[in-house]
Amino acid sequence: MSPLAAIARRPRIVAGNWKMNKTASEGVALARELVALRAGDPAAARAPRVVLCPPYPSLESVGGAIDGSGVELGAQDLHAETHGAFTGCVSGPMLAAVGCAWAIVGHSERRQLMGETDAMVAAKLRAAQRDGLIPIVCVGETLAEREGNLTEEVLVRQITAAYHGLDAAAARATVVAYEPVWAIGTGKVASPEQARDAHRVIRATLDKVSGAGRGSELAILYGGSVNAGNAAQLFAEPDVDGALVGGAALDAAGFSRIIAAASVGG
Ligand code: PGA
Numbered sequence: 001m002s003p004l005a006a007i008a009r010r011p012r013i014v015a016g017n018w019k020m021n022k023t024a025s026e027g028v029a030l031a032r033e034l035v036a037l038r039a040g041d042p043a044a045a046r047a048p049r050v051v052l053c054p055p056y057p058s059l060e061s062v063g064g065a066i067d068g069s070g071v072e073l074g075a076q077d078l079h080a081e082t083h084g085a086f087t088g089c090v091s092g093p094m095l096a097a098v099g100c101a102w103a104i105v106g107h108s109e110r111r112q113l114m115g116e117t118d119a120m121v122a123a124k125l126r127a128a129q130r131d132g133l134i135p136i137v138c139v140g141e142t143l144a145e146r147e148g149n150l151t152e153e154v155l156v157r158q159i160t161a162a163y164h165g166l167d168a169a170a171a172r173a174t175v176v177a178y179e180p181v182w183a184i185g186t187g188k189v190a191s192p193e194q195a196r197d198a199h200r201v202i203r204a205t206l207d208k209v210s211g212a213g214r215g216s217e218l219a220i221l222y223g224g225s226v227n228a229g230n231a232a233q234l235f236a237e238p239d240v241d242g243a244l245v246g247g248a249a250l251d252a253a254g255f256s257r258i259i260a261a262a263s264v265g266g
Contacts, residue, residue, distance in 0.1 A: 092131025
């Protein structure tokens with residue numbers, strides 16, 4: 001099945017964002033442990049798509065460790081250009097060449113700490129697609145924005161900026177991650193109702209920007225303090241199609257419990 005066909009049916013997806021953690025050898029050990037746990041899972045046939053996003057220096061070796069396991073490889077970011085004088089940056093063709101099929105774009109840490117603008121996120125989304133990667137487009141409000149009743153406005157702005165002008169087929173070949181900034185790395189998870197409401201705003205915005213029907217076609221992941229203890233409750237919400245997991249993805253046993261919770265009917 002092509003990635004596009006799979007996404008059109010709104011599969012469940014669990015992606016692990018390792019952030020700036022794990023050397024290559026530590027990453028290989030973690031990936032091997034996860035693959036071994038997955039191999040013994042009786043619900044594997046109902047499992048979600050699983051994506052690991054290690055830091056750049058670990059991509060190739062982690063890719064080797066998950067080769068043939070069904071677990072997929074993703075990058076945490078990419079530069080919008082294919083090559084050139086951009087010291088310290090990595091491009092989509094480089095990521096594809098080491099086996100990446102996915103790329104996170106617009107993570108709030110990059111928006112907040114590295115000054116990424118909505119326009120840069122839009123460019124990266126298009127670059128990922130140009131280079132054969134499935135973008136996981138991150139959006140989400142800060143605590144101040146939520147407390148100021150600006151959540152909807154922020155989500156509409158971020159989604160509109162990212163998807164404006166993208167044709168229907170291209171929009172369909174993306175995944176959104178709703179990650180409230182106040183929930184990332186804080187242990188404060190959004191309630192299933194908060195996630196549902198945000199996902200509905202995102203779906204309605206996608207319908208407006210990318211054409212009617214897009215909103216219900218796209219997988220929308222929730223991210224922010226997802227762990228083995230709260231995942232099932234989040235996945236019980238029909239509008240939540242999976243998770244983008246940070247801290248809890250660094251532990252193979254816990255991450256595989258999150259994957260099991262996302263198994264269809266699981
Ligand atoms: P967290 O991070 O699970 O550690 O909150 C999620 C993310 O930033 O993608």
